[in-house]
Structures are given as C-alpha cells and as structure tokens.
Amino acid sequence: MDLDIVVPVREGAANEQLRFALRSWAAHLPHGRVWVVGHRPAWAVGVQHIPTRQRGTKYENTTLAVRTACEHAAVSSRFLLANDDMFVMKPLVEMPVLHRGPVRNVETYYAAGDYLRGMRETRDLLADLGHPDPLSYELHVPMPLDKAGMLDALDVARHLDVVHKRTLYGNLTQLGGAEIRDVKIMRRSPGGYTEDDVFLSTMPDSFAAGHVGAYIRRTFAEPGPYETRRA
Template sequence: MGVPDIVYVVKPGEHNPQLRFSLRSLANLPHRRVWLAGHCPAWVSDVGVIPTVQQGTKYVNSTANLRAAAEHPDVAEDFLLLNDDFFIVQPVGVMPVLHRGPVDEAEVYYATRARGHYLRGLRETRQLLAELGHPVPLSYELHLPMPMTKSRVLEALDIGRHLDVLHKRSLYGNLFELGGRQVTDPKILTRGPQFPRNVPFLSTMPDTFNHGQVGAFIRARFPKASPYETRTGRSR
C-alpha cells in the first residue's frame, strides 16, 4: 500500500466534536485525500464528500457508507477506514494491520455486557466465516484505522450482504487473511484518569470525550484547527 486515502463513515449530525479532533489527529498519519461517507457537517472543509441516505440502523448505515466509498471512482484503491471517534495521538509512519485476537474471546467479552444486536452480528459473522473456511477467525473490530482496498471491500460486502449487523472489519480481515499483530482495543469507557497516554491510538465514547479526562487529554493534544475545518467553524 502506498500513501492511502482516509475514509470516514459518518453518522448524521452537525455537532460532532469527536470528528473535529479526529480530523486534527490526522496530522500524525501520512495520507492523501480525506473522504466523509454518509454525512458531512457544515464546518468541515477540503474533504471529499460521499452523501448517502441514512435511514436504517447504525449498522446498516455504516455498511452503506462503506459501500458508497468503495464504489466511488475518485477514492483511492488503498484507503484507511476510520470512524469519527478514532484519534492518532502519536506519529504513525505506515498503518499496520492490527487485530484484537480470536473472535471467540471477543464473544465472551461482549456476552457479559448484554450487547444484543452487536453480539448477534458477531456470532452471525463468525458463522459465515466458518462456512467460508475460516473456523477460528480473528476479530478486527478495533477502534483504530484499518487498511483496506476498494475491490476487496466490495467483494466482502457482497458476501456478507444478508447480515444486517455485519462485522465488516472482521469479515474483511479473515476473508483476505490479513493476519497482523494483536493489540488491546484503545476504546476508553470511563471518565477517570486511568487510561494509557504513551500509545499511538485512543478512542472515546461521547461521554468520555465530552466529560472525561481522556477527552481533555485529546483536546489539549490538538489545540490548533486542521486544514479540514472551515474558518467560521474553527472553534473548540
């Protein structure tokens, strides 16, 4: 992969401070063009926009957004998939392929947290992968950028199109046998000071970003507006 494009799948809504600071954090990650698939807030500037109709669940919408990006002729074949709550807090030269370990272990984790739709999607995606010859799949459902190519994305989405809560990253990573290195998911779920600071990636919940110490840490890390904010929208 050369220098990739960045593709965000973005939910509707103008107020999105996590997206603002995620865009600022791209200064730590070499990239070409930035694309927003789904919704583009009015304060965002100098990005490619791929609007979609988002009237389904968040899972259906994000899948439709990813498909729209992969079908767009101007998006580079090689891109990094991001959500608006991903932050690159240290310089990263080339984005590696990372996973969180076996899907079975992720299933145990989420089964204790009563994540109904998400857990069902995990199990259905795991079953699909087993039917495709991947009986012990890895989970790529991490809150950090994932390298992808458009042609492979479309192939994976076609294979999994019957699942309404498709675990897209895991289907993609196992289908094309990406391998990679196991890491801990960087999502911070609590407001307190107990989070790692000397790490390349962080991710937040709206609550932990707006009211937690991790959010304060990220805002302090990126005080200056990025090229992707309009002049009138350059506020904190």
C-alpha cells in the same frame, strides 16, 4: 502513494470527536484525501464528501457508507477505513494492520445485543467459508483495506443485517497483522490509557466530560487543515 481515509459520519450533531480525529490524522497519519461519507458537518472543509441516505440502523448505515466508498471511482483503490472517534496520538510512517485476537475471545466481553449477535453471525459465516477460528478486526483504529476485497466481503454477507465487515474482510483476505487490545475509553475517570499510547478512541461522554477527552483536546489544541477557523 499515501492511502485515502474514508470515514462514515452519522447525521446530526456538530461532532467534535470528528474535528479532533481529523486534527490527529492531519498531524500524525500519512494519507491522501479524506472522504467523509454520509453527513459532512458545516465546519468541515478540505475534505471530499459522498452523501448517503441514512434510513437504516447504525449498522446498515455504516455498511452502506463503506460500500458507497468502495464503489466510488475517485476513492483510492486501497484506503484507510476509520471512524469519527479514532485518534492517532503519535506520528506514524504508515498505518499498521492490527487485530484484536480470536473472535472467540472477544465474544466474552459482551453479554447480549445486536452487536454480539452480528459478531457471532459473522463468525459462523466465516466458519462456513473455511475460517473456523477467525480473528476479530473490530478495533477502534484505522484499518487498511482494498476496495475490491471489501466489496467481495460485503457481497458474501448481504443477508446479515449486523455484519462485522472489518472482521469479515480481514479473514477472507488473510490480512494478518499484530494483536493489540482495543483502545476505546468509555469512562470519564483517569485510567485505561497512558500518554505513550499511539491510538485512542472515546465515547461521546468520555470525550466531552472525561479525562481522556481533555487529554486529546490538549494534544490537538490548534485547528487543523480540515476545519473552518472559529471566530
């Protein structure tokens, strides 16, 4: 049985990245239902919707979205956790388990800020729980997980305001997987990816005005089953 896809979506814009992410999943990623948690854009059809109140930070809002999905009886007991900027560029038989390597190495890419603080606090929590050299699962690719395991991980980290929930879950459940580089493309100019890459992710600017965004839009030029047809 194919896993459902759960995607937290922030309030606000029309979200063209989500439109093309949905097209890519429909074309290349075997799945059951798609669950949009939080905000559903007006153009999105054929998806399940779980509304949430988005009154916290972006980290708190996404954690609430994941918890809400895990607690929802109709969501499959195992599902793929995705973001609205994750694109699957080549056909898959199923989504593999992937990680970014040891957290201690990933830390070196970041200078400061809440994200790095959350990474370190999650790392320290995992060390306290018997995982002294944890792997980072903070990749911009869909992640297979089970609801019960993620709820346990979120309960353990209730005291953290910026929890790296993928990393916490992956280590607590000893998920394993294969190591890859992160696929996020932040710049407008060419480079950083090839047309052989299976996964891509973008920033709003690199999607809207960058070389990578143009490539994604060309690849998935036709509307998919999860959107209204434009006039």
